[in-house]
Amino acid sequence: MRYLGVEDIDDLVAGATVLGGGGGGDWYAPRQMLLHAVQTHGPVQLVAAADLAPDAPVLPIISAGTPSALVEMFHGERESVLLRALVEQRLPRPCAAVLPVQPGPVNALIPLVVAAQLGLPCIDADIMLRCFPAIEMTVFTLAGIPAAPLFAVDARGSSVVLDAPDDSTVSALLRSCMPHMGLVAMVSTYRVTAGDCARLTGGSGLTRCMRIGRALRGCQGSPDGLAEFGAVTLFTGVVAELLHRTTGGFPRGVLTIEASDPARVMRIDFQNENLVATEDGVVVVTVPDLINLHDADTGTVLQTVDVLVGQRVHVVAMPVGGSWHTSEGLALAGPRAFGLQVDAVAAPSANAVGG
Amino acid sequence: MSGLRVGVALTGHRAVAVLIDHDDAVLAHHAVEASSLPAGDRSPGRPSRAMYQNGDKVGPDVPDPVHRENTAHRAGPRAATGGLIDLLGRVLTCLADAPTRARVERIVVATEDPVGLLERPVELAPVGILRIAAPATTSVPPLTGWPPRLAAAVRGPVAVVGGGHQYDGRELAPLDLAAVAAFGRACRGTVCAVAVAGAGAPTNPVHEERARSVLLELLGPDVPIVTSHDVGGAGLLERENTVVLGAAVAPAVEEFASAATSALVEAGVDADLYLVTGDGTVLPAGLAIRHPLALLGAPHGAARGAPVEAGLFSEVAGVRTSIRPLRVAETPEAVRPPRGELAAAIGAATGQASGTVDAVFFYGEGGRDECVATARRSARELAIRRGADPRTVRVGEVREGAMTYIPVRCVRLRVTATGPVMATGGLR
Numbered sequence: 108m109r110y111l112g113v114e115d116i117d118d119l120v121a122g123a124t125v126l127g128g129g130g131g132g133d134w135y136a137p138r139q140m141l142l143h144a145v146q147t148h149g150p151v152q153l154v155a156a157a158d159l160a161p162d163a164p165v166l167p168i169i170s171a172g173t174p175s176a177l178v179e180m181f182h183g184e185r186e187s188v189l190l191r192a193l194v195e196q197r198l199p200r201p202c203a204a205v206l207p208v209q210p211g212p213v214n215a216l217i218p219l220v221v222a223a224q225l226g227l228p229c230i231d232a233d234i235m236l237r238c239f240p241a242i243e244m245t246v247f248t249l250a251g252i253p254a255a256p257l258f259a260v261d262a263r264g265s266s267v268v269l270d271a272p273d274d275s276t277v278s279a280l281l282r283s284c285m286p287h288m289g290l291v292a293m294v295s296t297y298r299v300t301a302g303d304c305a306r307l308t309g310g311s312g313l314t315r316c317m318r319i320g321r322a323l324r325g326c327q328g329s330p331d332g333l334a335e336f337g338a339v340t341l342f343t344g345v346v347a348e349l350l351h352r353t354t355g356g357f358p359r360g361v362l363t364i365e366a367s368d369p370a371r372v373m374r375i376d377f378q379n380e381n382l383v384a385t386e387d388g389v390v391v392v393t394v395p396d397l398i399n400l401h402d403a404d405t406g407t408v409l410q411t412v413d414v415l416v417g418q419r420v421h422v423v424a425m426p427v428g429g430s431w432h433t434s435e436g437l438a439l440a441g442p443r444a445f446g447l448q449v450d451a452v453a454a455p456s457a458n459a460v461g462g
Numbered sequence: 463m464s465g466l467r468v469g470v471a472l473t474g475h476r477a478v479a480v481l482i483d484h485d486d487a488v489l490a491h492h493a494v495e496a497s498s499l500p501a502g503d504r505s506p507g508r509p510s511r512a513m514y515q516n517g518d519k520v521g522p523d524v525p526d527p528v529h530r531e532n533t534a535h536r537a538g539p540r541a542a543t544g545g546l547i548d549l550l551g552r553v554l555t556c557l558a559d560a561p562t563r564a565r566v567e568r569i570v571v572a573t574e575d576p577v578g579l580l581e582r583p584v585e586l587a588p589v590g591i592l593r594i595a596a597p598a599t600t601s602v603p604p605l606t607g608w609p610p611r612l613a614a615a616v617r618g619p620v621a622v623v624g625g626g627h628q629y630d631g632r633e634l635a636p637l638d639l640a641a642v643a644a645f646g647r648a649c650r651g652t653v654c655a656v657a658v659a660g661a662g663a664p665t666n667p668v669h670e671e672r673a674r675s676v677l678l679e680l681l682g683p684d685v686p687i688v689t690s691h692d693v694g695g696a697g698l699l700e701r702e703n704t705v706v707l708g709a710a711v712a713p714a715v716e717e718f719a720s721a722a723t724s725a726l727v728e729a730g731v732d733a734d735l736y737l738v739t740g741d742g743t744v745l746p747a748g749l750a751i752r753h754p755l756a757l758l759g760a761p762h763g764a765a766r767g768a769p770v771e772a773g774l775f776s777e778v779a780g781v782r783t784s785i786r787p788l789r790v791a792e793t794p795e796a797v798r799p800p801r802g803e804l805a806a807a808i809g810a811a812t813g814q815a816s817g818t819v820d821a822v823f824f825y826g827e828g829g830r831d832e833c834v835a836t837a838r839r840s841a842r843e844l845a846i847r848r849g850a851d852p853r854t855v856r857v858g859e860v861r862e863g864a865m866t867y868i869p870v871r872c873v874r875l876r877v878t879a880t881g882p883v884m885a886t887g888g889l890r
Contacts, residue, residue: 132867135782136699139602146606173868175822176629178697179661183600220601240867262598263634282869289628290868291598351862379867412863 122320131211161302328406469811626661695784817844
């Protein structure tokens with residue numbers, strides 16, 4: 108896959124919703140942004156990091172918008188230009204390509220929009236491998252690369268440059284700026300080269316995302332379509348209860364799914380994304396692996412914000428891949444990193460669950 | 463107060479009407495089929511266009527000659543409207559005798575026919591499209607991704623101007639009134655209606671309302687203006703799509719409402735006219751042009767009774783809108799056609815008025831309790847504006863929606879107030 112065109116967009120959205128793991132924001136406005144960008148600027152070139160000059164700087168891009176604000180105030184056309192100028196002020200050379208950060212329903216698409224707007228190619232990779240909610244939960248962090256300096260711009264032309272000795276402070280500083288930026292900002296973070304990307308990012312993030320989406324759409328949303336990616340259906344039942352509570356500023360929740368023959372109960376703890384799946388008191392799978400709810404009647408992969416009591420759902424686990432299952436990876440993105448006092452449990456293989 | 467009400471399920475082919483009393487007992491029912499004669503022969507004549515001005519009935523009036531240029535683009539009453547009105551008039555005269563008809567207090571019509579125009583884009587006239595949200599949102603122009611034929615049919619002057627509101631009520635930018643005026647001038651004589659969508663409008667409608675004033679001044683009262691805070695829903699693009707589609711059929715809805723009112727007078731029914739919406743609730747006919755797409759699904763809505771909502775948006779004519787889809791449960795025998803039409807007519811006659819608030823409330827000093835109180839109060843007021851009797855309107859359960867990735871204290875609340883329509887007064 109060398110170019111991403113209009114015909115690829117819906118596969119990308121579908122795959123990104125799977126990699127969203129229950130979160131990642133509303134895809135509609137970003138999808139419309141990408142549609143218009145490709146219609147205006149032509150198909151976006153995807154490049155392998157290894158095909159760029161190793162010392163060429165790249166432009167990592169993530170939209171930090173709160174979904175309920177982003178649907179009202181999604182990006183204009185000058186944020187990408189302003190952001191690139193801010194970043195390149197501190198670089199010896201111009202950026203050679205855009206780098207996706209988070210492969211979710213919003214942020215698998217926004218970097219492509221930016222690439223189209225700036226006339227740059229987009230690296231066919233990302234640095235999270237699935238949606239995580241914090242900007243430091245990336246393979247770059249595992250490699251010891253700091254998130255700072257972090258640049259953020261908003262639609263009105265406000266901008267910030269944030270620097271701090273550790274990533275959690277950078278993150279906290281960004282959260283404190285967001286309320287004054289309308290809760291929507293376009294962000295660039297991590298000062299890296301194409302060589303860093305070639306060394307640290309694994310294969311074909313966006314292309315793989317589109318393959319997942321194509322497989323899912325080819326099966327009308329049935330989890331069977333994802334078997335080739337290691338997906339396993341753990342449970343099928345009806346959503347019986349859905350509880351939300353806000354702890355420490357972050358909305359969290361628990362949903363309970365019941366099956367009737369035989370009687371089983373599954374509990375999913377979530378905070379934006381689905382974090383832990385527990386059946387009859389036993390933890391079955393946790394982050395960093397993917398846990399998704401597929402609507403059994405419509406085939407839609409549900410985000411936690413869309414789940415309704417009474418829906419019939421399949422609970423589907425999929426391995427995240429990469430180096431997330433190392434002790435450093437689990438410390439950064441396992442359940443305990445989200446404040447849940449359980450050890451990580453990897454997604455079962457198809458054999459373990461009886462195929 | 464007689465308590466007599468009439469409900470009518472109306473399509474281009476059939477009208478089914480019921481007469482009910484104050485205890486909701488069915489006193490009479492009648493059905494008529496479309497005649498084979500051309501509808502034009504029996505239509506009540508060209509209705510006055512100024513009968514409804516932006517939702518308020520102002521009575522028969524002659525359009526101001528200064529604004530006549532704005533009606534130039536519209537043909538006379540469509541054959542489709544004439545056919546509907548013919549059926550309506552006939553079913554009413556057959557339903558009850560003249561003395562009874564004179565005592566009817568309210569007539570409620572369930573029809574989605576005026577909105578059916580969306581399936582025939584070639585019959586649509588261009589609408590003006592005004593988005594108030596710059597410098598944000600400019601990465602997606604209005605009509606992006608629309609089915610090409612539909613987009614070409616509705617595309618009139620399009621402008622994205624400075625303005626809109628952020629989550630906390632602060633202006634995204636000052637409203638660019640000069641740009642609104644330039645857009646308005648471009649619309650003169652070229653559009654049949656105008657659609658206005660502003661960022662943050664459901665919570666802060668002031669920019670949309672100021673734009674409405676400017677456009678009314680420039681275009682006159684005969685060009686319907688559909689604003690997104692009247693259609694509600696989260697998502698600027700979804701609301702924009704909804705108001706553009708709504709504006710495209712607003713003239714047909716307005717024409718139907720005006721012609722139906724004339725038909726009532728001719729049939730000796732001196733009653734308020736209400737229309738059923740897709741969720742089975744009713745609203746005064748004059749308010750239907752504020753949210754024309756609300757008529758979608760009206761006959762099913764009336765027949766179904768209490769709807770169960772499922773999901774966040776519906777696709778209409780291939781375009782994503784902010785209309786919430788309703789879960790169609792198993793259809794019991796009693797509501798399947800032809801008895802379904804009777805159920806729809808009864809549902810129309812007994813339909814209640816409602817108002818729904820669905821918004822994100824950011825915590826002020828009063829915290830969550832104040833947000834809940836504000837939401838309940840707004841829902842109640844909206845229901846009353848739509849005809850609910852203040853003495854009997856009930857505010858339903860406040861439901862809290864999930865929100866993600868949000869670093870400020872806020873809560874998404876959804877609440878609906880519902881109640882019987884007030885027996886007298888209203889739009890008379």
